[in-house]
Amino acid sequence: MGLLGGTVALASLSGPFIGGVLLDVSGWPAIFLINIPIGAALLLLGIRSMDLSKPKPQEGLAMDWRGAGSFAVAVISFMIFWGSISNMRTDGFSVSILGCICLISLFAFIRAERSHAQPLLDLSVFAVKAFVVPLLSMILFFAALLGVEVTLPFYLEGVMAFTSSQVGGVFMLIAGILTVGSQLVGRLYDKYRWSYYSTAGLTVAAIGLLAFVLLVGSADIAMLLGALVVFTVGFTIFQSPINTEIMRGLPAEKSSIASALNSTGRHFAMTFGASIASLILSIYSASIVKATAMSMTVAVAFCLTGILISVGRRKKIDRNKRGTLILHHLF
Incomplete structure (x- = not known):
C-alpha cells in the first residue's frame, strides 16, 4: 500500500x-497535446503486457442494468450539479432540477440494488x-x-x-x-x-x-x-x-x-x-x-x-x- x-x-x-x-x-495547448504521446505509449505497453484474450462467459450472471443506469445518472447529475453551483451565472431553477435528478436517480439505484438477485453493489457492506x-x-x-x-x-x-x-x-x-x-x-x-x-x-x-x-x-x-x-x-x-x-x-x-x-x-x-x-x-x-x-x-x-x-x-x-x-x- x-x-x-x-x-x-x-x-x-x-x-x-x-x-x-x-x-x-x-502555452496552454501543450497541456492537452502532451497526453497524445503518453496515451500512445500506455496503449503499446498495455497491448504487450495485458491479457487481452476474451474471458469465458459466466453462466447465470445477470447484469444489473437498472442499477448501472441509475448510478450513472446519479453520478453525472451530481457532477453537473456542483459544477453549476460554482458557476454563479447559472439560474437557481436549473440547479434545483439537477439536484432533484441526482436524488431521484440515487433513490432508484438503492431500490434496484435491494431488489436485484445479483446487484451491482452489495449494500450490506455499508x-x-x-x-x-x-x-x-x-x-x-x-x-x-x-x-x-x-x-x-x-x-x-x-x-x-x-x-x-x-x-x-x-x-x-x-x-x-x-x-x-x-x-x-x-x-x-x-x-x-x-x-x-x-x-x-x-x-x-x-x-x-x-x-x-x-x-x-x-x-x-x-x-x-x-x-x-x-x-x-x-x-x-x-x-x-x-x-x-x-x-x-x-x-x-x-x-x-x-x-x-x-x-x-x-x-x-x-x-x-x-x-x-x-x-x-x-x-x-x-x-x-x-x-x-x-x-x-x-x-x-x-x-x-x-x-x-x-x-x-x-x-x-x-x-x-x-x-x-x-x-x-x-x-
Missing part, C-alpha cells in the same frame, strides 16, 4: 509541475463500521486535499507572484515527500500495527492547514511552505494505513467491492472538494487571500470531522476490548 500510495502521489502531483513548465514554455469509517475518513481527507490543490495555484500566482513553473515546483516538493514518506510509513505500519496512524495523519494535516490559514495574509513564503510540508507529512502518515484499513474492513471474498468503493469514494471526494473550492473562489473572486483562507478553513473542517469519526470508532473498539478482557478474567 505504501508503494502504491507513493506511486499515485508522484503521478498525480507531478502533473502540476509538468503543466507549469509547459505553460511557461509553450453496515460494516470497520469498512465504512475509514472510507468516510478517506473521502473527507481527499475532499480537503482537492480544496488545497485547486486554491493553492491561484494564491501562489496571484498573491506571491509565482510563475507557473514555480507553482509546479511546490507541488513537486509535496510529491517528493509523499513518494518517499508513503513507503516508509507503509513499512512502519506493517511492523507496528498502531490503531491511530490515520487519526494521527489527519491531525497533523489539520495543523498544517490551520497554520496556512493563520499565515495566508503574511506573505511569508518560508512559513507558508513550512505549513504545506506539515500538511504533506500528515498526508503521508494517513494515506497507506487508511487504504489498508479500507481493504481489511471487509472479508477477503469482498475485496473487489472494497477496492471499487475505495476508488469511487476517492474520485467522488476529489470532485466534491474541487467543486467546493471553485464555489469559494467564485464567491470571493475579489480577494484571493480571503478565498484561500476560506478554502483552507473548509479543508480543516473536513479533516477535523474525519478525526472525530475515527476517534469515536476507536474508543468504541477499545471499550469492547476492555469489556471482553474483564469477562475473560471473571469467567
